[in-house]
Structure formats: structure tokens, C-alpha cells
Amino acid sequence: MAAPEHPPNARGGSNRALLLATVAFAVSFSAWSLIAPLAKTFQDNLDLSNTRTLFLNAVPVVLGSLLRIPFGALTDRYGGRRVFTAILLFSAAPAALFGFVDSYWGLLVVGFFLGVAGASFAVGVPFVAGWFPKERQGFALGVYGMGNIGTAVAAFGAPAINKHWGRPTLGVVAALVALVTAVVFSVLAENPPRPGAPTRYGDVIRAGWRLYRLALLYFVTFGGFVAMAIFLPKLLKDWFGYSLTDAGLRAAGFAVIATLARPLGGWLSDRIGATTVLVVAFIGTGINAAALTLLAGNPRIVPVTLSFLTLAAFLGSGNGAVFKLVPHEFPDATGAATGIVGAAGGLGGFFPPIVMGIVKDHFDTYALGFVGLFAFCLFCLAVVVAMRRGRHGAPTPVTG
Template sequence: MRQNRAVLTLGLSTMAMTASFVIWSVFSPIAGQLKELLHLSSIQMSLLIAAPVLLGSIMRIPMGIYTDRFGGRRVFTATMLFLIVPLLAAASTQSYWVLLLCALFIGVAGTTFAISMTYVSRWFPPERQGLVLGLAGIGNLGGAVASYTLPFIFNSYGFQWVFWSLAILMACVSVIFWAGTTDLPAPAKAKTFKQSMAVMQDQATWYLSLFYFLTFGGFVAFGAYLPTFLTDMFHLPATDAGIKTAGFVLIATLIRPLGGYWADRFGSRKVLVVVFTGIVVTSLVMAVFTSHFSVFFTSCYAAAILLGLGNGAVFKMVPEVSASNIGAVTGIVGAAGGVGGFFPPILLGMIKDLTGAYSLGFVLLALFACVCLRMNYSTKRMELRNQEAAA
């Protein structure tokens, strides 16, 4: 009975996270139409796209902690029901500033990553959590679903129906999730927010945050900026670039469970050695071959595989840092990954303006992967010292 409940919890949590990530990604796919409809500047449009990303990343920390305290069923359902309010408000306005405020609150959808990971991890033993959390992470596909469906809804039915349809979706998913899930018994004594945040004093929390800043941040950054690479450097049509970018997102997301499975079987640190080394190589290849489409594009898809594997392997390590504070660690690491996806596109734009090319950006990515490779070695030495001390 417990096993069946666990599988159902995993399935419904993945469904709910996918629906929430469609909402979290609502502004990027319809940015061009919104810019024309509301006569927005490029800066205004950038703020509208960035607002949900930033809040959804930072708020993962408290939401992970609250999931530990109050249970995933309650927190997940309450979050989804809350999202209906800014969606309906966004559908009812054509004021940019009201829409920006709605975008900020829509960012709460991004916190469902921390809620889902914390909730699901409680239902499975440690030796299976790599694969299970990788499967739960498939909810990231919500971004790809948004890219395919929302422009069609906008063009066919208008601005308001984009947000009305998502509000209806959220209401339906909330009811299904509440009806099909249950919470495990709460801890006898719930930790305070301050006690939960004590994990920030653990070096391992910072190491994992750095790793996820690279792997998930790289996934988000490529997903956001790859269309620009393909249209700017190789003059591909926007539709062709969008399809190729969707392929990148699909590969990186679907291979994530394999990274978790290999982490279960061989150990997260061994998987990450391969991932970080591979990112160094692919980044340098992209830096050198920015004018050769086939080599550059093949390297991008190789990077998608590596980043997806890395995402799965990193989250296998999260319960190992603090089994009693999974929500706090999940929130902190997840926030680092979200923020990691926000800054690279800005940096790449600056590099392009200053140097006329993107090559330096890929070199910096390779250097950052080298730092993560070194830190991964440090975590292994730290683990060996702890084992010796325990003996």
C-alpha cells in the first residue's frame, strides 16, 4: 500500500510541477506578441520575463522549509490555488505595471520545484532517490509545453485566453492533486525557520549550490539564449531556432532520470566528474567553432546531455547533506540553480556588445566547470575525513 501511494505521489507531483512550470514560463513564449500589443520597450519586456524567474528561484528556500513543516500536499495545493489569482488579474489588464506585478506573483509557480522535490523524497528510500528525484524533475518540461502551446492560444483566441486557460488548468490540477495525494506523518517537533536554515553552515550545501548553479543554470540559460545564438550567429529563421531549442530542452529534461539512476548505482561524485569534464570540453569546442554550425550545434546537444545528467546527479546528493532538513537544502540548491539561469544571458549580451562575439562567454563557462570539478574532488576528501572520524 505504501509503495502504491509513493508511486501515485510521484506521478501527481510531476504532473502538478509540469503544469506550474507552464505558468512560470508564460511570458517568454508570447514576448513578441505582448511587446507589439502593449507597445513595450525591450527593457520593459526583459523585466516582464525576468520577474517570475527571480522570485520563483529565491522563494524556493522558504517553500522547501514550509513543505518540511506542513506537508507537501497542503503546501503544493495552496500554491497552485494562489496562482489562479495573478493569472486572472493578468487577463483583466492591459496596463504594463499591473502586468509586471502579476508577473512577480506568477513567479511563485517556480517554487513548486522545491515543494515537489521535498515532498517526493520523503516517500522513497535513499538508495532510490536519485532515479525518483530525476523522474520528478521531468516537470521542467512545462517550459517546453508553454513554448509550443501558448503562442497558438494567443494567436487563435487572444491575450486574455492565455491566462484564463492557465487559470482553468491550475484549478483542475489542484483538485486532482488534492484528491489523489496524502501527507506522511509530520515530525514530532517541527523545526523553526532559523533551525532549518542551519544547513547553510554546512559546506556541502554550498558545494551542491555551486554545482546546481552550473548544471541547472546552464540548462535554463541555454534554453533562453540558444534561439539568439542560432539566429544571430547562423541566421536561422526564428521558427527553426525555436524547434531546435525545444529539442535541447527535451533532451536535457528526459535524460535527467538517467543521471539520478547512475548516481544511485555508481555514486554522484563519479557521475559529476564526467559531467564537469564534458562541459569543459564542449564549452571550449563551442568557443572555437562559433562559425561552424554543425560542430557548434552538435556541441550544444552534447551539453544538453551533460547538463541533464548533472541535474539528476546533484539532487541525488541533497538528502545526503541533511536528511532531517531536506526542504531547506532543496530550497537553497534549487534557488542557486534558478539564479544561475538568470545571469548568464545578461553576461553573454554584455560580452557580445563588448567583443562582437560570444566566444569569451563559453571560455568562462569552461573555467567555471573547472572550479566545480575541483570542488567535487574536495567533497570526496571531506567525506573520507568524516568516515575516518566516525571510525
């Protein structure tokens, strides 16, 4: 009789591993997202253009995106316990400095190093996937993806702490939370009983379109989530004149909906297939992008709210569906594949805010940015339909 994929003691530790990884991911993402909720304050105090302000928001995103590639490989080689702990310890320093720098260039440097926290996603995926059998990985990775809630914590918590106790306190609190989480994770976490073999990136890249299509789908689903989470506080303040706290609260609602939808997308992918979930996600995202394009000329709070909340649900479910596919397509190279696909998703969050800033500065409207999202959704929908038609048999694992 075949041995079970996980021994009983491994199954017993899987839930603890998932909980620890999700909390660590949420803390990392809250540090990664510290700048965006206060962007409008920095813009007013430093007299910045829309483009420079949104570039400031996007700097942590680009470094976090690019670092997902080496950190995914490091996780394959050294295990998630060491790598996640190192990220949290490192992130505490720029989080603390964030409370004390006041110049534009100082904030850019701090944001650059805060980007390290954004690489945490590529560490947790192979760590969590190694604890769960394939038929449960979609849901487990969806739960892990709920660490996106860190974006909502920053969106709501950062303006509130800054308002009542000042930015130095905000930086110190963020640093202390990262340090405590690092210690807890180092002490309680264990690497999975089924670790992936160290994999050369060349082996994964040679998978070609099978890899690149996942990167494209994540570029739009996760990139769309990050871009909107970064951009929404400023957009709401520009459109409706909300205070930073009110705009942050509404942006936090967007992040919460997207976060809760992610495990739902993974759970549905386990049952009806990831490509089916992605078809629905891209249709829904495209419809909302079209609606926001029309609303940009005359924004009204009720339809704008409904559009953004349903957009969050579709993007979140799409996130969960894509990362059901990653360990399935690359079962022996999950860390390396996650690094590449995750980097694409992070870069998807880097470019849209900058484009939105340029569009706003030159055309005094955000509509063209939503047109771009609509076009990407149409292309991704065509890719997913082709995937559904072309599926036959199991994928060939990519190994090192």
C-alpha cells in the same frame, strides 16, 4: 527484526505520489516559463534593448528562486499536499493576466508573480523523498525533476497558441490547467508516511561548506538549464532568423533532452555515485561551453545543434546527481536544504540571460557568456574532485 522503512501500503502509494508531484511540477514550470518563448515578440513590439528583454525573461526566475527557501520550510512544516495546492491556485491568476497586459512594466509585474510557480521545486523534493527509501531516492527525484518538461511545453506551446488563437487564449488555458491540477492534487495526493521534522534554517546553514558546495553545483547545473531554456529562442532567432515557432520547437528539444537526462543522472548516481556523475557532467558541459564560444563568431546550425543538445544532456544529468546528494546529506532537513540549494539553482538561471543581454548590447556577440560558463565548470569540477577525495563515512544528519 527491524521494521521496514516504509510499510507496504506506503510503498504502494509512492508511485502515485511521484506521478502527481511530477505532473504538478510540470504544470507549475509551464506557467513559470510563459514569458520567454514570446520575448522576441515583446522586444519588437515594445522596442526593447537586448538587456531589457532578457531582464523581462529573468524576473520570474529570481522570485521563484528566492521563494524556494520559505516554501521548503513550509513544506517541512505543513506537508507538500497543502503547499503545492496553494502554489498552483495562486499561479493561475498571473497566468490569466499574462494574456491581457501589453506594457513592459505590466509584463514585469505579471512575470514577478509568475515566479511563485518556480518555487514549486522546493515543495516536491521533500514530498517525493519522504515516499522513497534512500537507495531509490536518486531515481525518484530524477523522475520528479522531469517536471522540467513544463519549460519545453511552454517553449513550443506558447508561440503556437499565441499565433493561432491569441495571447488572451494562452493566458486562460494556462490558468485553467493550473486550477484543474490544483484540484486533482488536493484530492488525490497524500503527504508521505515519513515526513521531515520542521527544521530551522539556521541549523542547515551551520552545515557550512557541506551545504554551500551543493548550492554551487546546482547554481551551475540547474541554472545553466534554466538560462539556456530562457535564452535559446532569442539566440536562435538572432543567429539563424527562425520564426518564434521554429525557435520555440528547437528550444523545446533542448528542454526535453535535459529533462530526460535528469532521471538518468539520478539512476546512475544510485549505482556509481553522484560525484562520479558530476565529474562527467562538468567535463562535458565545459567542452560544450568552449565549442559554443568558438561558434559564436560564425554560427553553423549543425555544430550549434549538437553542442546545445549534448549540453542539455550533461546539465540534466548533473541536476539529477546533485539532488541525489541533498536528501543524503540532509536526511532530516530535506525541505530546508532543498529550499537553499534550489534557490541557488534558480538564481543561476537569473543572471546569465541578463549578462548575455549586456554582452550582446555592448560587444555584439554572445561569446563572452559561454566563456563564463566554461570558467564556472572548471571551478565546479575542482569542487567535485575534492568531494570525491574527502568522502569518508556517512554524513552527520542536520536536524531541527
